[in-house]
Every structure is written in C-alpha cells, then in structure tokens.
Amino acid sequence: MxxxxxxxxxxxxxxxxxxxxxxxxxxxxxxxxRGGYAASVHTAEKIYSVREKIxxxxxxEPQNVAFTMNCTQALNMAIKGSVKKxxxxxxxxxxxxxxxxxxxxxKNDGIIQFDTADFSFDEEETVLxxxxxxxxxxxxxxxxxxxxxxxxxxxxxxxxxxxxxxxxRFIVDGAQGAGIIPINAVTDNIDILCAxxxxxxxxxxxxxxxxxxxxxxxxxxxxxxxxxxxVNPDQPDFFPDRLEAGTLNNSGIISLGAGIxxxxxxxxxxxxxxxxxxxxxLFNGLSKNENVELYCPKPEKFKSAPIISFNFRDxxxxxxxxxLAERNIAVRAGLxxxxxxxxxxxxxxxxxxxxxxxxxxxxxxxxIFLKTLKKM
Amino acid sequence: MxxxxxxxxxxxxxxxxxxxxxxxxxxxxxxxxRGGYAASVHTAEKIYSVREKIxxxxxxEPQNVAFTMNCTQALNMAIKGSVKKxxxxxxxxxxxxxxxxxxxxxKNDGIIQFDTADFSFDEEETVLxxxxxxxxxxxxxxxxxxxxxxxxxxxxxxxxxxxxxxxxRFIVDGAQGAGIIPINAVTDNIDILCAxxxxxxxxxxxxxxxxxxxxxxxxxxxxxxxxxxxVNPDQPDFFPDRLEAGTLNNSGIISLGAGIxxxxxxxxxxxxxxxxxxxxxLFNGLSKNENVELYCPKPEKFKSAPIISFNFRDxxxxxxxxxLAERNIAVRAGLxxxxxxxxxxxxxxxxxxxxxxxxxxxxxxxxIFLKTLKKM
Numbered sequence: 154m155x156x157x158x159x160x161x162x163x164x165x166x167x168x169x170x171x172x173x174x175x176x177x178x179x180x181x182x183x184x185x186x187r188g189g190y191a192a193s194v195h196t197a198e199k200i201y202s203v204r205e206k207i208x209x210x211x212x213x214e215p216q217n218v219a220f221t222m223n224c225t226q227a228l229n230m231a232i233k234g235s236v237k238k239x240x241x242x243x244x245x246x247x248x249x250x251x252x253x254x255x256x257x258x259x260k261n262d263g264i265i266q267f268d269t270a271d272f273s274f275d276e277e278e279t280v281l282x283x284x285x286x287x288x289x290x291x292x293x294x295x296x297x298x299x300x301x302x303x304x305x306x307x308x309x310x311x312x313x314x315x316x317x318x319x320x321x322r323f324i325v326d327g328a329q330g331a332g333i334i335p336i337n338a339v340t341d342n343i344d345i346l347c348a349x350x351x352x353x354x355x356x357x358x359x360x361x362x363x364x365x366x367x368x369x370x371x372x373x374x375x376x377x378x379x380x381x382x383x384v385n386p387d388q389p390d391f392f393p394d395r396l397e398a399g400t401l402n403n404s405g406i407i408s409l410g411a412g413i414x415x416x417x418x419x420x421x422x423x424x425x426x427x428x429x430x431x432x433x434x435l436f437n438g439l440s441k442n443e444n445v446e447l448y449c450p451k452p453e454k455f456k457s458a459p460i461i462s463f464n465f466r467d468x469x470x471x472x473x474x475x476x477l478a479e480r481n482i483a484v485r486a487g488l489x490x491x492x493x494x495x496x497x498x499x500x501x502x503x504x505x506x507x508x509x510x511x512x513x514x515x516x517x518x519x520x521i522f523l524k525t526l527k528k529m
Numbered sequence: 530m531x532x533x534x535x536x537x538x539x540x541x542x543x544x545x546x547x548x549x550x551x552x553x554x555x556x557x558x559x560x561x562x563r564g565g566y567a568a569s570v571h572t573a574e575k576i577y578s579v580r581e582k583i584x585x586x587x588x589x590e591p592q593n594v595a596f597t598m599n600c601t602q603a604l605n606m607a608i609k610g611s612v613k614k615x616x617x618x619x620x621x622x623x624x625x626x627x628x629x630x631x632x633x634x635x636k637n638d639g640i641i642q643f644d645t646a647d648f649s650f651d652e653e654e655t656v657l658x659x660x661x662x663x664x665x666x667x668x669x670x671x672x673x674x675x676x677x678x679x680x681x682x683x684x685x686x687x688x689x690x691x692x693x694x695x696x697x698r699f700i701v702d703g704a705q706g707a708g709i710i711p712i713n714a715v716t717d718n719i720d721i722l723c724a725x726x727x728x729x730x731x732x733x734x735x736x737x738x739x740x741x742x743x744x745x746x747x748x749x750x751x752x753x754x755x756x757x758x759x760v761n762p763d764q765p766d767f768f769p770d771r772l773e774a775g776t777l778n779n780s781g782i783i784s785l786g787a788g789i790x791x792x793x794x795x796x797x798x799x800x801x802x803x804x805x806x807x808x809x810x811l812f813n814g815l816s817k818n819e820n821v822e823l824y825c826p827k828p829e830k831f832k833s834a835p836i837i838s839f840n841f842r843d844x845x846x847x848x849x850x851x852x853l854a855e856r857n858i859a860v861r862a863g864l865x866x867x868x869x870x871x872x873x874x875x876x877x878x879x880x881x882x883x884x885x886x887x888x889x890x891x892x893x894x895x896x897i898f899l900k901t902l903k904k905m
Contacts, residue, residue, distance in 0.1 A: 154568060161560035162776060171554060178547060182734055183859075184537035189850050190859035192530060222598035222735070225753035225775025251753035251775060257762040258752050351776060358558055359598070359735050359778020374750065376634050377601035377627035378866025384877070386633040399601025399627060400538060400727060402735020402778060474565050483559075483566035490754025501760070 155482045155518045160301055160329060160460055160489070160509035162351045162358050166412070170355055173411035177404040184400060187380040196403060203410035204393070210413060211331065211346055212338045213364040219396035220362050220406050224328045225251040227347035227363035230396060231324045232256065232295060234371040235345070240292040242267040243283055245307060247300045247494040252326055256295070272300075272497065274450065276308040280315055293322045298330025302494045302505060303449050304432070304460030306334060313342030322369075328352065329458045332416060333425045344369055355416065355512075356409030359402050365392060375399075424512045428459035431510040431519055435461055438523035445526070448498055448505060462498075462505035465526065470504040473529075477506075480525050484508055531858045531894045536677055536705060536836055536865070536885035538727045538734050542788070543888075546731055549787035553780040560776060563756040572779060579786035580769070586789060587707065587722055588714045589740040595772035596738050596782050600704045601627040603723035603739035606772060607700045608632065608671060610747040611721070616668040618643040619659055621683060623676045623870040628702055632671070648676075648873065650826065652684040656691055669698045674706025678870045678881060679825050680808070680836030682710060689718030698745075704728065705834045708792060709801045720745055731792065731888075732785030735778050741768060751775075800888045804835035807886040807895055811837055814899035821902070824874055824881060838874075838881035841902065846880040849905075853882075856901050860884055 156164050177199075183190075185197035204215040221227040228251045236242065236259060244252055246269045256267040270283040283294060294316045299306045309325060316323035324345045327336060331346065332353030338346060343366070350360025365371060373388045377398030382389045389395055416424060432452045439445045439461070448462045465473040474486035487504040488495055495501040510519070532540050553575075559566075561573035580591040597603040604627045612618060612635060620628055622645045632643040646659040659670060670692045675682045685701055692699035700721045703712060707722065708729030714722060719742070726736030741747060749764045753774030758765045765771055792800060808828045815821045815837070824838045841849040850862035863880040864871055871877040886895070 154566070156568075158560065158564055158566070158569070161563055162558060164558060166554070166558070171551075174554060175547075175551060178542070178550060178733060182538060182540060182542070184534065184734075184861075187537055187863075188534055188859060188861050189847065190530070190534070190854040191857075192532075192859060193534070222602070222778060223775035226598070226602075226751055229751045229753065229774075249754060250759065254752035254754075254762060254764060254774070258749065258764075261763070349776065357554065357778075357780060358560075358776050359781050361775075373634065375602055375605045376630035377605065378625060378630075380866065383626065383864035383866050384868040386630060387637070388630060388634075398605075398630070399599035399737075400725065400734050402598060402733075402781065404733060405735050405778065405781070471565065478566040483564060483568060485560075485564050487563075488759035490756065490759050492760040 155522060157482065157484045157508040157510060157522070159352065159511040160507060161485060163353070163355055163511050165513055166357065167355055167415040169415055170357070170408050170411045174357060174404050174408040177407035181403050181407055185403065200401065200403065200406055203406050206410050206413040207362055207364060211336050211364060214367050217367060217392045218362055218364045219393035220360070220401050222359055222402070223361040224326065224347050224349035227361050228252055228326055229255055230363050230374045231345040231347050232293065233259065233374050235293050235322050235324065236265050238264050239290060240265045241288045241290045242293045242295065243286045243291060244269050244295045245297060246271045246497045247303070247491065248295065248297060249301055249326065249328065250490040252295050253493050269493065272305060272307070276311060279308055280311045283312055284315055287319055287321070291319070291321055293324060295324045295326065297326040297328065298334055298336060299458035299460070300494055301329045301460065302462050302489045302491050302507065303498060304452070304458045306330065306456050306458060309336065310341045317342040329460065333421065333428065333458065334455065338364065338366060350405065350409035350412065354409055355412030357405045360405040360409045363396060371395070419512065427512060428510055429454060429457065431514045431516065432457070432459040432461060434516060434519045435508055435510070435523070438519065439463055442527060448500060459510050461508040464503060464505055465529065470506045473506045476529055477525070482522055482525060531898060533858065533860045533884040533886060533898070535728065535887040536883060537861060539729065539731055539887050541889055542733065543731050543791035545791055546733070546784050546787045550733060550780050550784045553783035557779050557783055561779065576777065576779065576782055579782050582786050582789045583738055583740060587712050587740060590743050593743060593768045594738055594740045595769035596736065596777050598735055598778070599737040600702065600723050600725035603737050604628055604702055605631055606739055606750045607721040607723050608669065609635065609750050611669050611698050611700065612641050614640050615666060616641045617664045617666045618669045618671065619662045619667060620645050620671045621673060622647045622873045623679070623867065624671065624673060625677055625702065625704065626866040628671050629869050645869065648681060648683070652687060655684055656687045659688055660691055663695055663697070667695070667697055669700060671700045671702065673702040673704065674710055674712060675834035676870055677705045677836065678838050678865045678867050678883065679874060680828070680834045682706065682832050682834060685712065686717045693718040705836065709797065709804065709834065710831065714740065714742060726781065726785035726788065730785055731788030733781045736781040736785045739772060747771070795888065803888060804886055805830060805833065807890050807892065808833070808835040808837060810892060810895045811884055811886070811899070814895065815839055818903060824876060835886050837884040840879060840881055841905065846882045849882045852905055853901070858898055858901060
C-alpha cells in the first residue's frame, strides 16, 4: 500500500514508537500518581518525562501539559472551558469541525456568538480579517496552525500578537502543524495549544494533549478522580490534575514521547524539508496532468503543511479515491470534516481528494501515484 | 511483584491482549469510518466487532456502544448529557469522584440539585433509600455496580426497576463490576452503562465505553469531526457517531475486544469464582490478624466484588502501603478517589489499604501477603 493519509494518522510509525509501546504495555501499565509502589512511581516518572518533551518542544511548563484521547477532546476542553455566557469568539474560515461544531454548540446553547475570519494568502490581510471582527466581548480566538484540507499555514505568531494586544485568549489547533512547523507558545503568544499525538508527532492513535500557559484559568469539561485532593468536591485547581480525570492511556502517551524522540533524532526541520520536497514533487506532477484540478498553491516552506487537495476529471472525489484504492493507493476523499474550508475554497459540492505524505513517503511512491493517476 | 491493585488497572493482561495490541498497532492503525481504502475499511470492521462483543456481553445494540478514553469520560458524557436546568439527580452514597465531582460541578453551575441515597447491606432498604429521594423533577439516578473501596455490590436490577417505574433515566458506573458481575441492560433496565476497558475487561489503559439504550437522547459533551454528515454544524443524531468525535484509540479498543475474548474463553463466572475465592482467602487471613481492622463483609457471590479494604495497627493507610511496597507487594492506600464512600464507612480520617486480586492472582501470592503482613 502507498499511504497518503497521514493527515488522518501517520503510518507507518517509527520503529522506536512500536518498541516503546510494547515495553510500556509490559512495564508502565500501572496507575500513575495513585500508587506508592515502585511500578506506579516509575510509571508516573515516565509519563512526566513525556510532559517534559512536549513542554520543551512547544515552550510550556511540563506540569501544564495534560493528555487527552485526541486533539478534538483537547479543543473541546480548551474552548468550552474558556468561555462564559455573553462571550464572543472568532475562528478562522478554514476550521475543522473539531472547532466549528464546538462553537456552534455553544452558540445553540445561547452561551456565545462567533464570527469567522477569512484566510488570505497575504498574512497581513489574514491578521486584519481577525482584527476587524474583534468586539469588546471577544474573549477567545481559535485558529488552526495549518489547514487539514488545503495545507495552507496561518500566521500564528502574528495572530497571537494581535490576540495578546487585545487581551484575548488565543487557542491554537495544532492538528496538522504541531511536529513539523515550529510552534513556540511564548513567542507566538499562545495561551492554549491542542494537538493530536498520532499525526505529525508519530505516536499511536488515542493520544493528544492540551498545553496551557502558566496561570490560565480553565473551567473543566470532564470531572472525576485525579488521585489528588480527593475530598475536594471540585477538580483541583492545579495542572495537569485539573484536566486529567480518570486513567490515562499510558502506552499511548509513552509512544508519543518516542515519536518526539524520533523527530528530534532525525531533526524536525529535516523531516519538514523532506515532506515538503515530496509534496512539491506531487504538486508538480499533478500540475502537469490536464485532468487534475489543484486547489493548493505550490508548497512553500513555513507557508504550507505537506497536504495537497485536488480533483480528477469531473469525478466525485470519492470515485477518484475508490479508483486509487483499487490500485493500492490510500488517499482520503470528501470533506475531511471541514465544510468551512470547502465553502471558502468553493469545493463543497464534491469535496477533494487529499494527499498527505509523511517522513516515510518516498519519491518512488510519488512517481507510482502520478503514473497511476495518469493512466486512470 | 505481588500485584493487588487491579482496581486501578488489571495486571498482567492476558497474553492474547498483548498479541492483539501489537497486531493492531501494525495492521489496524488507520482511521476507521473515514477512508475508503482497504486498510481503513478493515479497521472499521474490526472496531465494529468490538462494539458487537460489548453489546453482546451487556445487552445493547452494537451501534449504541461508543468508545472513550476511560470510564470517567463516559460518565461525564452520560450525566452531563442527560440533565437540563432544574433537574434533580440521585446518586448512591458510595459513588466515586467520577460521579460525585460531576454532579457537584452541575450543582455549582446552577443546573441540578442532587441527593445521595444510602447504601444498605439489605438490598430492599437500599432501593427504598433511593425511592424516598425521588422528586417530581428527578430525571437521573446514577449508581455504581460495586464500590471501588469496599467491594459491596448494589442491587442494580432492583434500582433499575425502580427507575423504570418512575420513568427516571438509570446510569450505571460499571467501573468495578462490568466484566465480573452479570450486567444485563435489558433486564436490569439500564439506560446508560459506563465502564473502563482496562480493569475487569482486561484491555489496555486508555480505554472505556459508554453504551446507551436504543432511543436514548443525549446532549453531547464533546463535538467534532465524525466522518459523517460533515456539513452538519451539529453532531449527528445517531450513535455511535454522536458520541465519538475525533480519532479513536484503535489498538486500545482492539485490546479490549481481546480482553472480552479472554473472559469468554475462560468463562466470566469461573473468573469471578476464582477472584472471589482469592478474596475470601485474603479476608480469612486478615480476620485472624489482630492488628488488622477490616471494613468489608465476608465476600459473597453477587454481593461482593473482589475488593477488600482494611487498616493495619494505628498506621495511616499510606504507611502500611509503603511498608508493603518495600516488600514488593503492590496495594493502594488513601481515599481511592471516593471520599463519599469513606464518609459513609467512617474511614475518611486515614483512608484504607485496598486489595484487589484478579484472575491471575494465586493462592500462593495471598499466603505470602498474609505472612508478610503478620511479620510487620
């Protein structure tokens, strides 16, 4: 199988991810932070070491990194935990349903109003589009690092500066950016970063995190046992306990730590360069295919995530994907849970075929794909 | 290590759980329900087969079983999704913080009022204690299958009948019961069952589920991409999609399926009998130790989960646990995230030392523990 669905989950995982997972299943599958016996204590230390890795990568404090089942859960915790009745929220015009459905729910419940700020290929224009929508009661801006459909990158640092200037909480959805594009919570003025562990960070499925700036106040979405302050009828005030009720996915978390080790040993920049080169190869090949309509600009460093969206002939995207699947090439078709983005790029009627290469995608695989499509 | 902390998470896992996990990490780590390529389709089928296993065990429809990170998340989804402003909720007097903190949060937000119904060793009395608290606006009863501290079992079937009679939604926390004590959603009149996958069901940490009776309406706690009805700004109305936003923990879910296979091949009743026999051996030994104060009744089938709570000399429970840890015996001390239960059993001051054997605990291990304690 030639796998271009890394935007859904990365495959394959690095070898050390699998080996660390198996080791964790055998040796770190004990409840951390609850037991006083050696296996529990060692497990807690190991889990903490992954908080440190994430904190180091994105510039948070380790104790302010909490683990979730996926990025979606983290975004729900971040957004729903940040707003109060009467607030106004701004999201980008390319947000995933993990953001759009959340703000819609809050709007339907009469808690917030929200507006969408248009993406522009001109960074300053994008920032201006956010700025124009700011109201006195705007409390939160939510923006993705990169579009999961079109690969375009948002000027997170500039939007963060805008949010900071207006004292607005800035929540970043790192689903397609965290792990390849540099994200620095301090210099980018990010209050909360949400990310999956199983995409660009190469951990197993079932992992994600929410990382919050020191001092951030957050209402809880999920309450329960934390192994701390047990007589307190409320969630503890301190992180990560406030955001981690119940048992964690230890082996998943440890796999995520191994994924970060892999990135650091190979070099994040080197991985990004490789993925971008492969994406560029796909872009160039598709550009030369007269039956292809491409929806992305030519990949450019720090402006693009390794994601390409296209359609083939007048086929529905699902038909193209099915034909490729028959030829053992795995792509995803449809709306990619992002109707907003398709509305913006005018592709809502038939969706797009999406190609997401990874660190393991080879030039040879791209060639085979391009030749296969040419013959279709 | 002699491991008596199976109430936190079961260890070791059956051999087939590990082998199925590793297989799943390599072969089923694709996004199910989104892709049309073979690996994605096969993954979706495999995930569905686990829904079927859970549905078969507890008598739900497979499509009404949704996967979560843990039982706590499931309980939050069940309780918060069931109530509206002005509702009254009844919980038992032994509930875990995964329930107590949830209803407290809802109370603090001015949404609900709640009362706690006292546990009694007389089943009819327990049911009466719930019945006495019913008000015209009581919309939900939440009760655990078994206490995670004292092992006592609730008469779920009788409480379910009471709830059904009064048209009250019945939510069961199966954290310490699901997998050993028979739970039948149909005959027990359970509307929603929440359970972890990594305790009595022998799956990996990071797994749990919420199973709902056909036709149950539930507001969503977590919104996001479902791969279905993508243009819908709200979560889909149908299960499991309504309750599953974002990427699932595939290998964890498949490990849970393997855990159920293990239970069914060995026999749930046989496992329960073994665990109860081991618990009885512990109970008898502890009864003869004059330095031990025991808080549980003698284990009895269908009246007890394999859980024992005690204290040793006048030591804080943590001291006893630390001394046992030095001797390579893993137990848990403190409040076990259940201050309500300790208040009820009058052990809030120093908590308890908890012993939870599993299917893999041997009589020999119990003997070693009893002898070790005797010498302490």
